[in-house]
Amino acid sequence: MMGQVYFGIFAAVAVFCALSVMFSRHPINGAMALIGTMVSLAGIYSLIASPFLATIQILVYAGAIMMLVVFVIMVLNSAKEHTIPVVDGMGPLGLLSAASLGALFIRVFVGLDDKASVKMNPQAPRGDVEAISQTLFGSGTHTGGWALLFLAIGLVLLTAIVGAVLLAKRHLDTPIAQTEGGH
Amino acid sequence: MDSIPLFQLQILSAILFAIGFGTVLIRRNLFFVLMGVELMLNAANLSFLAWSRVQSGASTLEGQVAPLFSIAIAAAEACVGLAMLLAVFRSRESLDTDAFSRMKG
Numbered sequence: 064m065m066g067q068v069y070f071g072i073f074a075a076v077a078v079f080c081a082l083s084v085m086f087s088r089h090p091i092n093g094a095m096a097l098i099g100t101m102v103s104l105a106g107i108y109s110l111i112a113s114p115f116l117a118t119i120q121i122l123v124y125a126g127a128i129m130m131l132v133v134f135v136i137m138v139l140n141s142a143k144e145h146t147i148p149v150v151d152g153m154g155p156l157g158l159l160s161a162a163s164l165g166a167l168f169i170r171v172f173v174g175l176d177d178k179a180s181v182k183m184n185p186q187a188p189r190g191d192v193e194a195i196s197q198t199l200f201g202s203g204t205h206t207g208g209w210a211l212l213f214l215a216i217g218l219v220l221l222t223a224i225v226g227a228v229l230l231a232k233r234h235l236d237t238p239i240a241q242t243e244g245g246h
Numbered sequence: 247m248d249s250i251p252l253f254q255l256q257i258l259s260a261i262l263f264a265i266g267f268g269t270v271l272i273r274r275n276l277f278f279v280l281m282g283v284e285l286m287l288n289a290a291n292l293s294f295l296a297w298s299r300v301q302s303g304a305s306t307l308e309g310q311v312a313p314l315f316s317i318a319i320a321a322a323e324a325c326v327g328l329a330m331l332l333a334v335f336r337s338r339e340s341l342d343t344d345a346f347s348r349m350k351g
Contacts, residue, residue, distance in 0.1 A: 157271030165264025223322035227329035
Protein backbone atom coordinates (compact mmCIF):
# COMPACT_ATOMS: atom_id res chain seq x y z
CA MET A 64 0.00 0.00 0.00
CA MET A 65 2.77 2.41 0.94
CA GLY A 66 4.53 1.57 -2.33
CA GLN A 67 1.51 2.80 -4.25
CA VAL A 68 1.54 6.09 -2.31
CA TYR A 69 5.26 6.61 -2.92
CA PHE A 70 4.79 5.76 -6.58
CA GLY A 71 2.07 8.40 -6.86
CA ILE A 72 4.31 11.04 -5.29
CA PHE A 73 7.33 10.16 -7.47
CA ALA A 74 5.23 10.02 -10.64
CA ALA A 75 3.63 13.40 -9.92
CA VAL A 76 7.06 14.99 -9.27
CA ALA A 77 8.52 13.39 -12.42
CA VAL A 78 5.70 14.62 -14.67
CA PHE A 79 5.68 18.08 -13.12
CA CYS A 80 9.45 18.47 -13.54
CA ALA A 81 9.28 17.16 -17.12
CA LEU A 82 6.60 19.73 -17.94
CA SER A 83 8.72 22.48 -16.47
CA VAL A 84 11.65 21.31 -18.64
CA MET A 85 9.30 21.85 -21.57
CA PHE A 86 8.25 25.36 -20.62
CA SER A 87 11.09 26.91 -18.59
CA ARG A 88 12.77 29.95 -20.04
CA HIS A 89 16.43 29.68 -19.05
CA PRO A 90 18.39 26.44 -19.74
CA ILE A 91 19.63 26.30 -16.12
CA ASN A 92 16.05 26.11 -14.85
CA GLY A 93 15.36 23.39 -17.39
CA ALA A 94 18.44 21.41 -16.33
CA MET A 95 17.46 21.61 -12.64
CA ALA A 96 13.94 20.40 -13.47
CA LEU A 97 15.43 17.55 -15.51
CA ILE A 98 17.52 16.54 -12.49
CA GLY A 99 14.29 16.47 -10.47
CA THR A 100 12.74 14.11 -13.03
CA MET A 101 15.79 11.82 -12.95
CA VAL A 102 15.91 11.66 -9.14
CA SER A 103 12.23 10.79 -8.88
CA LEU A 104 12.68 8.16 -11.59
CA ALA A 105 15.49 6.73 -9.45
CA GLY A 106 12.99 6.54 -6.59
CA ILE A 107 10.58 4.61 -8.81
CA TYR A 108 13.41 2.26 -9.87
CA SER A 109 14.12 1.36 -6.26
CA LEU A 110 10.38 0.88 -5.66
CA ILE A 111 10.30 -1.80 -8.37
CA ALA A 112 13.25 -3.64 -6.79
CA SER A 113 16.09 -2.33 -8.94
CA PRO A 114 18.39 -0.65 -6.40
CA PHE A 115 21.47 -0.96 -8.63
CA LEU A 116 19.84 0.86 -11.53
CA ALA A 117 18.56 3.53 -9.11
CA THR A 118 22.12 4.14 -7.92
CA ILE A 119 23.45 4.27 -11.48
CA GLN A 120 20.64 6.64 -12.45
CA ILE A 121 21.65 9.09 -9.73
CA LEU A 122 25.42 8.67 -10.16
CA VAL A 123 25.64 8.73 -13.95
CA TYR A 124 22.53 10.56 -15.12
CA ALA A 125 21.77 13.11 -12.43
CA GLY A 126 25.43 13.36 -11.50
CA ALA A 127 27.75 13.07 -14.48
CA ILE A 128 25.61 13.79 -17.54
CA MET A 129 23.65 16.66 -16.04
CA MET A 130 26.85 18.09 -14.57
CA LEU A 131 28.24 18.19 -18.11
CA VAL A 132 25.07 19.88 -19.41
CA VAL A 133 25.07 22.49 -16.64
CA PHE A 134 28.79 23.11 -17.19
CA VAL A 135 28.30 23.81 -20.90
CA ILE A 136 25.26 26.01 -20.17
CA MET A 137 27.44 28.09 -17.86
CA VAL A 138 30.31 28.24 -20.39
CA LEU A 139 27.93 29.57 -23.04
CA ASN A 140 26.07 31.84 -20.64
CA SER A 141 25.12 34.64 -23.00
CA ALA A 142 22.34 37.15 -22.53
CA LYS A 143 21.16 36.48 -26.06
CA GLU A 144 19.58 33.20 -25.02
CA HIS A 145 16.75 35.13 -23.40
CA THR A 146 15.69 36.52 -26.76
CA ILE A 147 14.93 33.05 -28.15
CA PRO A 148 11.18 32.59 -27.81
CA VAL A 149 10.07 29.59 -25.79
CA VAL A 150 7.40 28.62 -28.30
CA ASP A 151 7.01 29.95 -31.81
CA GLY A 152 4.31 29.64 -34.41
CA MET A 153 4.90 25.93 -34.91
CA GLY A 154 4.50 25.28 -31.16
CA PRO A 155 0.83 24.23 -31.18
CA LEU A 156 1.50 21.77 -34.01
CA GLY A 157 4.43 20.22 -32.09
CA LEU A 158 2.33 19.98 -28.93
CA LEU A 159 -0.45 18.35 -30.91
CA SER A 160 1.83 15.71 -32.41
CA ALA A 161 3.49 14.98 -29.04
CA ALA A 162 0.09 14.65 -27.39
CA SER A 163 -1.14 12.32 -30.10
CA LEU A 164 2.01 10.18 -29.75
CA GLY A 165 1.39 9.92 -25.99
CA ALA A 166 -2.28 9.15 -26.58
CA LEU A 167 -1.30 6.42 -29.05
CA PHE A 168 1.03 4.77 -26.48
CA ILE A 169 -1.59 4.94 -23.74
CA ARG A 170 -4.27 3.62 -26.10
CA VAL A 171 -2.05 0.59 -26.84
CA PHE A 172 -1.57 -0.19 -23.14
CA VAL A 173 -5.20 0.41 -22.16
CA GLY A 174 -6.59 -1.50 -25.13
CA LEU A 175 -4.65 -4.74 -24.57
CA ASP A 176 -7.01 -7.72 -24.68
CA ASP A 177 -5.52 -10.04 -22.06
CA LYS A 178 -4.47 -7.49 -19.50
CA ALA A 179 -4.85 -10.01 -16.69
CA SER A 180 -2.14 -12.27 -18.09
CA VAL A 181 0.49 -9.52 -18.04
CA LYS A 182 1.22 -9.02 -14.38
CA MET A 183 4.14 -8.08 -12.23
CA ASN A 184 5.83 -11.25 -11.07
CA PRO A 185 6.45 -11.01 -7.32
CA GLN A 186 9.10 -13.75 -7.57
CA ALA A 187 11.17 -11.82 -10.10
CA PRO A 188 14.75 -11.52 -8.87
CA ARG A 189 15.81 -8.33 -7.17
CA GLY A 190 18.23 -6.29 -9.27
CA ASP A 191 21.02 -5.84 -6.77
CA VAL A 192 24.72 -5.64 -7.61
CA GLU A 193 25.34 -9.37 -7.32
CA ALA A 194 22.44 -10.43 -9.55
CA ILE A 195 23.21 -7.79 -12.20
CA SER A 196 26.89 -8.72 -12.31
CA GLN A 197 25.96 -12.41 -12.60
CA THR A 198 23.85 -11.57 -15.65
CA LEU A 199 26.52 -9.31 -17.12
CA PHE A 200 29.65 -11.38 -16.56
CA GLY A 201 28.43 -14.77 -15.34
CA SER A 202 29.28 -17.98 -17.13
CA GLY A 203 25.93 -19.74 -16.68
CA THR A 204 23.47 -20.71 -19.36
CA HIS A 205 21.62 -17.41 -19.23
CA THR A 206 24.36 -15.08 -20.40
CA GLY A 207 23.28 -13.43 -23.61
CA GLY A 208 26.71 -12.20 -24.65
CA TRP A 209 26.47 -9.12 -22.47
CA ALA A 210 30.17 -9.21 -21.58
CA LEU A 211 31.09 -8.68 -25.23
CA LEU A 212 28.67 -5.76 -25.43
CA PHE A 213 30.22 -4.39 -22.26
CA LEU A 214 33.61 -4.29 -24.01
CA ALA A 215 32.02 -2.70 -27.08
CA ILE A 216 30.54 0.06 -24.88
CA GLY A 217 34.08 0.87 -23.77
CA LEU A 218 35.06 1.39 -27.42
CA VAL A 219 31.97 3.55 -28.02
CA LEU A 220 32.80 5.76 -25.03
CA LEU A 221 36.43 6.08 -26.15
CA THR A 222 35.32 7.11 -29.64
CA ALA A 223 32.86 9.60 -28.16
CA ILE A 224 35.59 11.16 -26.01
CA VAL A 225 37.97 11.53 -28.96
CA GLY A 226 35.17 12.92 -31.13
CA ALA A 227 34.12 15.41 -28.47
CA VAL A 228 37.67 16.68 -28.01
CA LEU A 229 38.10 17.08 -31.76
CA LEU A 230 34.73 18.83 -32.17
CA ALA A 231 35.18 21.22 -29.28
CA LYS A 232 38.66 22.35 -30.29
CA ARG A 233 38.76 25.81 -31.78
CA HIS A 234 40.63 24.86 -34.94
CA LEU A 235 41.29 21.34 -36.02
CA ASP A 236 44.95 21.96 -36.86
CA THR A 237 46.03 23.64 -33.62
CA PRO A 238 47.54 21.31 -31.04
CA ILE A 239 45.72 21.09 -27.72
CA ALA A 240 48.51 22.72 -25.72
CA GLN A 241 48.21 25.85 -27.88
CA THR A 242 44.44 26.02 -27.47
CA GLU A 243 44.75 25.83 -23.73
CA GLY A 244 47.40 28.53 -23.79
CA GLY A 245 44.71 31.00 -24.76
CA HIS A 246 45.68 31.73 -28.36
CA MET B 247 7.06 -6.26 -1.35
CA ASP B 248 3.87 -4.88 -2.75
CA SER B 249 4.10 -4.40 -6.46
CA ILE B 250 3.05 -1.38 -8.46
CA PRO B 251 0.77 -2.29 -11.38
CA LEU B 252 2.67 -2.62 -14.64
CA PHE B 253 0.27 -0.43 -16.56
CA GLN B 254 0.74 2.56 -14.29
CA LEU B 255 4.49 2.33 -14.89
CA GLN B 256 4.01 2.01 -18.65
CA ILE B 257 1.61 4.94 -18.77
CA LEU B 258 4.03 7.09 -16.76
CA SER B 259 6.76 6.09 -19.21
CA ALA B 260 4.53 6.99 -22.18
CA ILE B 261 3.70 10.39 -20.68
CA LEU B 262 7.37 11.18 -20.03
CA PHE B 263 8.32 10.08 -23.55
CA ALA B 264 5.61 12.30 -25.06
CA ILE B 265 6.77 15.28 -22.98
CA GLY B 266 10.36 14.73 -24.11
CA PHE B 267 9.24 14.42 -27.73
CA GLY B 268 7.24 17.63 -27.42
CA THR B 269 10.26 19.40 -25.91
CA VAL B 270 12.38 18.36 -28.89
CA LEU B 271 9.70 19.52 -31.32
CA ILE B 272 8.61 22.89 -29.93
CA ARG B 273 11.70 24.38 -28.27
CA ARG B 274 14.05 26.52 -30.33
CA ASN B 275 16.95 26.62 -27.85
CA LEU B 276 19.44 23.85 -28.63
CA PHE B 277 19.96 23.01 -24.95
CA PHE B 278 16.29 22.12 -24.56
CA VAL B 279 16.42 19.89 -27.63
CA LEU B 280 19.23 17.88 -25.97
CA MET B 281 17.32 17.75 -22.68
CA GLY B 282 14.24 16.47 -24.47
CA VAL B 283 16.30 13.62 -25.92
CA GLU B 284 17.56 12.77 -22.41
CA LEU B 285 13.97 12.76 -21.17
CA MET B 286 12.95 10.30 -23.90
CA LEU B 287 15.89 8.00 -23.04
CA ASN B 288 14.83 8.04 -19.39
CA ALA B 289 11.27 7.12 -20.30
CA ALA B 290 12.52 4.17 -22.38
CA ASN B 291 14.67 3.00 -19.44
CA LEU B 292 11.65 3.08 -17.14
CA SER B 293 9.71 0.95 -19.63
CA PHE B 294 12.57 -1.59 -19.82
CA LEU B 295 12.70 -1.89 -16.03
CA ALA B 296 8.94 -2.25 -15.68
CA TRP B 297 8.82 -5.07 -18.24
CA SER B 298 11.75 -6.81 -16.56
CA ARG B 299 9.53 -7.41 -13.53
CA VAL B 300 6.97 -9.25 -15.67
CA GLN B 301 9.08 -12.19 -16.77
CA SER B 302 8.19 -15.50 -15.25
CA GLY B 303 9.77 -18.93 -14.96
CA ALA B 304 13.55 -19.01 -15.25
CA SER B 305 13.60 -15.27 -15.12
CA THR B 306 16.78 -13.44 -15.88
CA LEU B 307 17.67 -9.85 -15.23
CA GLU B 308 18.28 -8.90 -18.84
CA GLY B 309 15.60 -6.23 -18.72
CA GLN B 310 17.66 -4.56 -16.02
CA VAL B 311 20.96 -4.92 -17.87
CA ALA B 312 19.74 -3.25 -21.07
CA PRO B 313 19.17 0.15 -19.36
CA LEU B 314 22.82 0.04 -18.24
CA PHE B 315 23.90 0.09 -21.87
CA SER B 316 21.27 2.71 -22.65
CA ILE B 317 22.73 4.94 -19.92
CA ALA B 318 26.26 4.46 -21.29
CA ILE B 319 25.06 5.40 -24.79
CA ALA B 320 23.27 8.42 -23.31
CA ALA B 321 26.55 9.52 -21.73
CA ALA B 322 28.33 9.25 -25.11
CA GLU B 323 25.44 11.08 -26.78
CA ALA B 324 25.53 13.94 -24.27
CA CYS B 325 29.31 14.20 -24.64
CA VAL B 326 29.29 14.41 -28.45
CA GLY B 327 26.08 16.47 -28.56
CA LEU B 328 27.44 19.13 -26.23
CA ALA B 329 30.72 19.28 -28.17
CA MET B 330 28.74 19.79 -31.39
CA LEU B 331 26.68 22.46 -29.66
CA LEU B 332 29.88 24.27 -28.65
CA ALA B 333 31.26 24.08 -32.21
CA VAL B 334 28.00 25.28 -33.71
CA PHE B 335 27.77 28.15 -31.21
CA ARG B 336 31.24 29.31 -32.21
CA SER B 337 30.34 29.48 -35.88
CA ARG B 338 26.94 31.18 -35.47
CA GLU B 339 27.08 32.93 -32.06
CA SER B 340 23.57 31.69 -31.45
CA LEU B 341 21.71 28.77 -29.91
CA ASP B 342 18.49 29.40 -31.81
CA THR B 343 17.68 26.48 -34.09
CA ASP B 344 16.34 28.96 -36.65
CA ALA B 345 19.88 30.32 -37.05
CA PHE B 346 21.06 27.01 -38.49
CA SER B 347 19.11 27.06 -41.73
CA ARG B 348 21.92 27.22 -44.27
CA MET B 349 20.95 23.83 -45.73
CA LYS B 350 17.37 24.95 -46.30
CA GLY B 351 16.59 24.77 -50.00
